[in-house]
Amino acid sequence: MPFDLKSAASRLLTPTQRQLTGWWRRQSPSRQDRFATLGPLISVLLFLAAIIAAFWYLRNEEIERESEAVKRDTEIVQQQLRLRLSENQQQLTQIARDIVSRGIDTAEFRAQASSFARDRQELTQITWLNARRERRASVSGAGFQTDSQASDSGPDPSLPAVAANGQPNAAELAFQIVKEKRREHYSASFSDANNTAVFQLHVPVLDRNNFHGVLVAEYSVESLLRYYVPHEVSNRHAIAVIDARDQVLFSTVTQMPGQRFQRTPIFKELPLPSNNGLVLRGQGYRTSIGLISNTLFWMVVALSVLTVWMLLGTWKHMRRRMHIQSALINETNFRRAMENSMLTGMRAMDMDSRISYVNPAFCAMTGFSEAELIGRKPPFPYWPPDRYEENARLLQQEIQGRSPAGGAEVKVMRKDGTIFDARMYVSPLIDPKGKQTGWMTSMTNITEAKRVRDQLSASHERFTTVLEGLDAAVSVLSVQQSELLFANRSYRLWFGADPSGHAMLAGSQMAAESDEAVDDYSGLPAQHLTEIGSDPREVFVESLQMWFDVRARYLQWTDGRLAQMLIATDITARRHAEEQQALAAAKSQVTSRLMTMGEMASSVAHELNQPLTAITNYCNGMVSRVRDDNIRKEDLLTALEKTAKQAQRAGQIIHRIRNFVKRSEPQRQPSSATEIVEDAVELAGIELRRRNVAIHSYVAQRLPQLLVDPILIEQVLMNLLKNAAEAIDNAGLPTSRRHIELRVVPKHTPELGGHVEFSVTDMGPGLPDEVIERMYEAFFSTKSDGMGIGLGLCRSIVESHQGRIRAENLYNGAAIVGCRFAFTIPVDIPRPEPSGNALNTAATP
Template sequence: MALDPHAPETRTRRQRLLAPWRRLVATWWFRQSPSRQDRLATLGPLISVLLFLAAIISAFWYLRNEEIERETESVKRDTEIAQQQIRLRLIENQEQLVRIAREVVTRQIDAHEFSAQAQAFARERPELTHVTWLSAKRERRSSVGAAGLAADGLMSADGTDPSMPVANQSNAAALAFDAAKERRQPVYSGPFSDANGTTVFQLHIPLIDRGGFGGVLIAEYTVEALLRYYVPSEVSTRHSIAVLDASRDQVVSSTVTPMPGQVLRRASLVHDVPLAPALNGLVLRGQGWRTSIGLINNALFWLVLALAGMTVWMLLGTWRHMRRRTQIQNALTLETNFRRAMENSMLTGMRAMDMDTRITYVNPAFCAMTGFSEADLVGRTPPYPFWPADRREENARLLQQELQGKSPSGGVEVKIARKDGSAFDARVYVSPLVDTRGKQTGWMTSMTNITEAKRVRDQLSASHERFTTVLEGLDAAVSVLSVTPPELLFANRSYRLWFGADPAGHALLAGGQLMGTTSRRGGLDDGADEVDDYSGLPSEALTDMGSDPREVYVESLAMWFDVRARYLQWTDGRLAQMLIATDITMRRAAEAQAALQADKAQVTSRLMTMGEMASSVAHELNQPLTAITNYCNGMVSRVRADSIDKEALMAALTKTAKQAERAGQIIHRIRNFVKRSEPQRQPAHAADIVEDAVELAGIELRRRNVAIHTYVAQRLPQMMVDPILIEQVLMNLLKNAAEAIDNASLPTSRRHIELRVVPKHSAELGGQIEFSVTDMGPGLPDEVIARMYEAFFSTKADGLGIGLGLCRSIVESHQGRIKAENLYNGSLVVGCRFAFTIPVTITPEHLRQDPNPGAASSAQRTEPTTP
């Protein structure tokens, strides 16, 4: 046997290539924990069994698929062989019939000679039922039946023979005749049943005589004979060959004939091909059946699967058992580590004693508290080294009391001495140690250092005293009332001075807002039904919720209080309400005085306005008074001269009365404007207010030669305002605009003011009516716009600075807004616009603009008059 000289070298090179991978796998394996190594070692066989089972199933599946593919190829091959044999036979017959048709067309043979050739042709072809010669008019010239015998009764034209292509019919023979006549080439008909009930189809070969149609030669085939004679026996032995109709639902003929009343089992392997070259819808189908059993019925497969499943189940059980043991071991380790870590991290000292009060265990916290090590304490009996020398008898008595179970549940406060001689206060709790059988084996003592806690408690007591001292010194009344039951928990000196120790004062200041209580007097229930203490809210949410300040008037004390309330958690856990009530009686008196001064300022402003317009008012009144004097003097003169009749006297008196009425209206308007009255809100129309304001302002505007253009929108809603105050605002704005125009000595084209009243609506402010006064004056500087509403600020040398500030107060008292802005043409100021709004209820009908504002009944235009 020859040896390969290169084998050792190849083996060495392979080992050198695999060495790094082996080291990598070994390193990874030893990095795993023992529990993970056990899991992996258990999972290895399980994975191997699963891989083996997968390989067996794959092998079975592969072999079965290979067998199915071989059987499918066999069916396909036999079907194509049968198709080829039938195809060759049909083509050969068609060629022979074409030759005979050519001889008929060339008149080489007549009907007698055609019958002789057709008999010889049909005798050698058992698949033919007959061969017939038809003229162009579908008349039978000659017909030969099966086995080459003459058949004069075939292809009768009386309509009883389905093989006859009768004109104007739609059977298969007639359609094939028409197709052959039209195409001038051989045509196969569709399958049909002949007079004997046999499924047949025809071949129509046209007779073309000098370009004209001279008839057809018809060869009729039986489907059953084609399968019987031209499907090879070896093919029909292996597989079933059948011919199906075009829908592939009905079997026309088959090489396998079922028993009567028996239905053939559907084949599992099927291959379909067309019946070429007829291509008339018939389908040649090869059918085969699998001879081998399926994968599911294979006993060997199930045996392997069962053995593999049992192996997997056993491996899973072993793996589950090992995992449970590992989990228990890990849990025990974690529990031990947890208890050790908890004991080592606790600030509470733990000490275990047996039944003879001998120390058997101390934790690090106990050693840290006393300063003694574990070796110094374990095994020691009373008196213990951490007992102070002057308190040993007392500590021994307390220890016996604890061991007898007579110590209080809150523990015992003792004095403990450290190793360095210092001492601290501690609280000790003792409980029995019981083993798993329920027998007591000793005692467990826990000890807590309370030195710092005592110090904090003393500090809290001192802080509480200081806090109480501060609350007692406040000028405000501070009270705390529990929600359930209503009990006064705290009241400072001011509260006790005003309300005594009665919780009714707290309820009076709270205004019935204390949740969970009904109306109470003197701490007694008034008999009302009990309600939910917190109205469904948790106490934590109530303590975070404050309340808005309220002003409460106490009639019995004739005092006003500013009350602020909030809920808090009392020291014992109860929900309570705290009130801080500050005396604001002096402030309310000052506010009332300020309101009175504001009312006086409004009247003063109107008087000042009329004072400034005094000369204009005098001029306005002088005209009707002069006219009255002239009318009276004229009537006196004419009466003395006895030159006046009754009609002239009546006309003069009427004119005199109109002038007197005019003067009275002027005085009445001025009197209503300047008279002092309480502000009174009432429904008012914007058009009426504008009419009165324009009538009064017109005197000043005519004096200053300033025109006014007024537009009041139609369908405006009513306003709930004080008409005199709104009229005062409009008067002030119109007068200021006229003064700005007059002082700037503007030309006539710019000496006009526009007053507009229109409805508006915005998502922020809702419905409102806007009054705007626009002039073409020089505008306002930016610093003036910023300070124009300040008290006593004025741009006039003799102004008091209360006009615009008063206008703003009036508008804001009606929940409106006022603003001013300059109008620009590029960077040039061309005027100023003051606008204020009054809130109202606006509907879509109010927002609809007037179709012709210039012709509206509420639009006015006042032209200046020469003074």
């Protein structure tokens, strides 16, 4: 059945699309052309609408940018004025302090004030008034009238006074506030004797908080804006100072005579840093004109109308377009041949072997300019002089069409005389009529590629040398064929060239037994095998009597086959050392227990002396009463029972000591924390009673079983309790602090997971920081008769049970009030559980 492309395409259309397609096909060609003309017309109208929307958007964008610029410039001016006013205020405060502290007179004041006002054009005058508002001295600022030239014809508005209507002027109000509050204050703005808008800063002159007058610094609003508004800000925007009545005191833009200062749509108002009701206003102006008055807009409208007219006349130029297309085809073929090798140097030659075109990449490679190469015939200037014959032969092969398909490798000489390796590819230039017009040659610099290839070869040789020199055996085995693909010198020395040595080391890790390891379709290794490795294993080779640390991973060999690589390192010496170390550790544990019991020998003797003495007394008493025939059967039985009880007590003490010190292999077994604590407390109680130290133990109920060696954990507890008792006894602490607390509680933390924590807390003097840092070191001890192996052994025992041990001082403020040793044993605790009633026992001295 033939495939109908039109029917298949129609089935992919929606019903609406099918209706439109059918309607279009039913129209005549003239009507189709008429409808086709409407498309560009609608596009032009949409373009005009887009231009109008763009103008409107740009106008709003301009207003927003201008508003942000006005805000930024106004804030800059405010910051400049704030810095200037703050600096002047500090200087005036220092002058006021000098008046009181140094007792300067009016002449010195005038000198200081003149020096201060000389570089501050914004100050009109600086006046020193006493507490009765009398002027003691006055200095005018630069460019203003001096006090000797001031007119006395009327009241000076710059001095504190009460007006004729009974209202105080601005200077008087500021004077009263300073006198009352004893701090600096800015007055409201007013016009001085020269009708200039000014405001004043009143600085109090205080002697031990006694008011002696004020220093009055008068600022000119005009000078502030003139000298401290940045030039670039005043060029961009108008900056003005407005008083509380919204009157403009001064502006950087001068209004025309008779015109009123009007607020523009774009402005920003900020308070003047003097905090006296003055407002700093920045104003911006639009630079663009409206849409109707915009010449560009009407130009776009005119261009749109012109475009519509041109669309209507497009059908008249169809024949001219055919001729243009023919010319474009030739140009496109030429450009396409150039673009095919745009990343390399390109050279075009005509049929006479004359260079007609070179691209910039070719010029950059050879160092010759385009003018030096265009029109040149062989020999070309980039041919090395000693290779003219070879290059001429290659050129003849190109002309005859016998160039190798893989290109020819040649030597090219740059303009500076240096030589580099290049590979040239030649292709013919064909015009639209199928006639060859020349050759196009692309050239690639392969100097770096050859250098990399040589380096890779040298690197491979070095890599092979390194592998051959390794003391470890490295082998690669094909999984499918069990073929030994690579083996270094160490492998061949131990196993020869036999792949069975690889299989012996790999053991059960070989993936050849699994049918899923290889893709049946492509023969490539399964993805997950090449992405993961395996854990290191220790393998004993009986034939060599050697132990190996084996690491394996799967990889894809150079031919695509799945292979397994093994690295086997000889660890025989390390295994022997580990065995010797294990034996030494076991001996150290037994030695530590024997040392502990040796130190407790006197206490154990005293502990055994009590039941033995009681047995002797009971026996002597019974012998005496039997001889005198003065004993009843009931009394004899009671005495015998007490004697047996004391003998049993002595036997238990000897049995526990014997179990503690006897040498045995470490055996982990499910153990109860309560029993371990009871045995450790009973043995340690002998030493604690001798040192007059009490112990309080707390063991949480419902604790999980511990998979530990109970004797080793008991040894750790014994060591910690004995150390705590010795610390308390050696410190000579009072009875209230001679006690130890032993706690066993379950815990669960994100770091350690579920575990049981054993903690021993004493009220001793604590440990110095340097002791805490070194206390686990071998043979380090703070005791004069200590051997320094106890805590190190405790740490080894705890870590062999996958636990952790730590020590910390207890503080009451900055004082050390005790020390806590804690170690953990991991258990399966899914989440923290509240501990129930605890086993509480206490032994008092």
